[in-house]
Amino acid sequence: MCNHYKEKITTKILSNKTIADNVYEMQLTVPSIVKEARAGQFVNLYLKDESKLLPRPISICEVDIQTNILTLVYAVFGEGTRIISGYMAGSDIQIMGPFGNGYELTEGGTHLLVGGGVGTPPLVELAKRLSGEIIVVVGFKSETYLVEELKKYATVYVATDDGSTGFHGTVVDVLDAHNLRTGKVYACGPKPMLKALQNWVEESQLEAQLSLEERMGCGFGACVGCVVKVISDNEAGYDYKKVCVDGPVFNSKEVIFS
Amino acid sequence: MKLSVSIAGVEFKNPVFTGSGTFNSGREFVEFVDLSKIGAVVVKGVANKPWLGNPSPRIAETYGGMLNSVGLQNLGVDHFIKEDVPFLRRYDTKIVVNLAGKTIEEYCEVADKLRYADVDMLELNISCPNVKEGGVAFGVNAEMAALVTREVKACSKQPLLVKLSPNVTDIVSIAKAVEAAGADGLTMINTLIGMKIDVHKRKPVLANKMGGLSGPAIKPVGIRMVYQAAKEVGIPIIGLGGIMTGEDAIEYLMAGASAIAVGTANLVNPSATMEVLQGIIDYMNLYGVTDIKDLVGVIA
Ligand SMILES: Cc1cc2nc3c(=O)[nH]c(=O)nc-3n(C[C@H](O)[C@H](O)[C@H](O)COP(=O)(O)OP(=O)(O)OC[C@H]3O[C@@H](n4cnc5c(N)ncnc54)[C@H](O)[C@@H]3O)c2cc1C
Ligand SMILES: Cc1cc2nc3c(=O)[nH]c(=O)nc-3n(C[C@H](O)[C@H](O)[C@H](O)COP(=O)(O)O)c2cc1C
Ligand code: FES
Numbered sequence: 001m002c003n004h005y006k007e008k009i010t011t012k013i014l015s016n017k018t019i020a021d022n023v024y025e026m027q028l029t030v031p032s033i034v035k036e037a038r039a040g041q042f043v044n045l046y047l048k049d050e051s052k053l054l055p056r057p058i059s060i061c062e063v064d065i066q067t068n069i070l071t072l073v074y075a076v077f078g079e080g081t082r083i084i085s086g087y088m089a090g091s092d093i094q095i096m097g098p099f100g101n102g103y104e105l106t107e108g109g110t111h112l113l114v115g116g117g118v119g120t121p122p123l124v125e126l127a128k129r130l131s132g133e134i135i136v137v138v139g140f141k142s143e144t145y146l147v148e149e150l151k152k153y154a155t156v157y158v159a160t161d162d163g164s165t166g167f168h169g170t171v172v173d174v175l176d177a178h179n180l181r182t183g184k185v186y187a188c189g190p191k192p193m194l195k196a197l198q199n200w201v202e203e204s205q206l207e208a209q210l211s212l213e214e215r216m217g218c219g220f221g222a223c224v225g226c227v228v229k230v231i232s233d234n235e236a237g238y239d240y241k242k243v244c245v246d247g248p249v250f251n252s253k254e255v256i257f258s
Numbered sequence: 259m260k261l262s263v264s265i266a267g268v269e270f271k272n273p274v275f276t277g278s279g280t281f282n283s284g285r286e287f288v289e290f291v292d293l294s295k296i297g298a299v300v301v302k303g304v305a306n307k308p309w310l311g312n313p314s315p316r317i318a319e320t321y322g323g324m325l326n327s328v329g330l331q332n333l334g335v336d337h338f339i340k341e342d343v344p345f346l347r348r349y350d351t352k353i354v355v356n357l358a359g360k361t362i363e364e365y366c367e368v369a370d371k372l373r374y375a376d377v378d379m380l381e382l383n384i385s386c387p388n389v390k391e392g393g394v395a396f397g398v399n400a401e402m403a404a405l406v407t408r409e410v411k412a413c414s415k416q417p418l419l420v421k422l423s424p425n426v427t428d429i430v431s432i433a434k435a436v437e438a439a440g441a442d443g444l445t446m447i448n449t450l451i452g453m454k455i456d457v458h459k460r461k462p463v464l465a466n467k468m469g470g471l472s473g474p475a476i477k478p479v480g481i482r483m484v485y486q487a488a489k490e491v492g493i494p495i496i497g498l499g500g501i502m503t504g505e506d507a508i509e510y511l512m513a514g515a516s517a518i519a520v521g522t523a524n525l526v527n528p529s530a531t532m533e534v535l536q537g538i539i540d541y542m543n544l545y546g547v548t549d550i551k552d553l554v555g556v557i558a
Binding site for chain 2: 005006007008046050051052053054055080214215216217218220221222223224225226227228229234236238239240245258
């Protein structure tokens, strides 16, 4: 096969360790992905067990151009991620990417990064690449992670559902409590959080980029399986866009949450 | 070694096609494969006007396969002719257009517009719901399958393949009826209707509840149906359903298919078509097969 064609890469896992309850950090050396990667893009991880064919899309948490190391942070959600969490350092894994559009970056000004749970990882590379004043608001159920990494680049506010760390409440509660109605908004997190944030940015008259999740068949635009409803000027008033190639990052104004 | 196959007067450089709906119109794959090395690109279903498709989630993983309920989202035939035909023509491959419709008139509108387009062959997807018959698929019985085949054949310029639905009790009677109605070839199989329930949420995984099962899990069904149909019809068959490797493809050829298509495998490995082609070549080398035709239907 010709070398200039993109393909699945088999690479060695450098480390795969737990960083919080049910949350893992995996590091891999993948020069081609590290070189191309933008903040907010994702990679596909493939399982060795061929009874589970479909890719597990995971956001790029951080890339290091010097060492070619890609860092992913993922939660054990179902069977596939449970199996991946058991892969040992030194063993091989198949990966492909980077995929998706990533966040649009603007120079200078104030940037408000909002994350919830495993929506936090992509904010690390994003915070690293932005310039200007960077404020991060992240929410967790209980245990927190990646907060120290984010503090290297930003002022960080933490919220937890149980109040064990930081603010007792949601990220939107933090935004209101500290009156953080300023700057460009970048978000990633569970649907209920994004929905609440969509209302909040509209009220606050701010521009927001939301990173969405959907079940994927391919990750590169071929199956039209991963769609999100968006506002359209056609007869129906809506259309479907692909999360994997038109997103995962969308303008908050166009997304219709069902 | 002779890999080329001739179907209804169209010469394909090799027997590896793409499964409709798993390759779009090829654009997403140019980073991964040289489209000129594929026998034919069978494009995603094209309707007379844009279809929005079904709500999300549209995809569910199942053991050795997947369910999809994309609902034939497509931008319509005018867009296809303007954007996709010129794009595909830049490559040395044949273009097969999969036709989607909710009525015979809609299918014919697409076929009619394609008369003047530079495409090589049509593939009629009779798994679409027939709105005039309360939404049951055209392909579920021999009479309806024959009727839609006859009408669409009459309004088509290019040779017409008919893609059969496996969700039937007697595939042979449908294959024979479609042949008698004028089909130039058969494509089999489409997806098997399936369902998956999330027991923790107590609801179906797909927003549409049911979807089409594809992937390696369905291969034995595809092999069986191609085998049964090939015994009873004279027209060529394009075999598909769960092909992941060259050996899977050889299995379809031996069951009686003249060519094969790679579907779901493209989604999980975008260079799957090339790996399947190489696998076929390796097999032929291993057993000294000089013409791919010599493998077709060798199982008695
Ligand atoms: C663009 C994108 C980026 C993501 N980034 C991260 C990340 O950085 N960290 C992280 O922990 N999780 C992330 N996710 C969610 C992650 O992909 C799912 O948690 C994971 O696929 C679940 O797999 P499973 O086998 O454990 O679950 P199962 O439920 O067993 O999986 C069954 C099928 O459903 C799919 N699926 C299940 N849940 C989701 C979901 N929420 N989104 C998409 N597909 C799903 C699986 O991929 C698989 O095909 C991301 C999802 C998307 C779409
Ligand atoms: C996401 C997806 C979309 C599909 N869309 C179409 C379509 O538009 N028209 C059609 O005739 N078949 C469609 N099919 C069926 C495939 O072409 C093929 O017949 C079926 O998936 C079995 O082959 P496989 O197991 O190799 O995928 C689709 C299948 C999948 C997985
Ligand atoms: S996952 Fe296949 S198109 Fe997005």
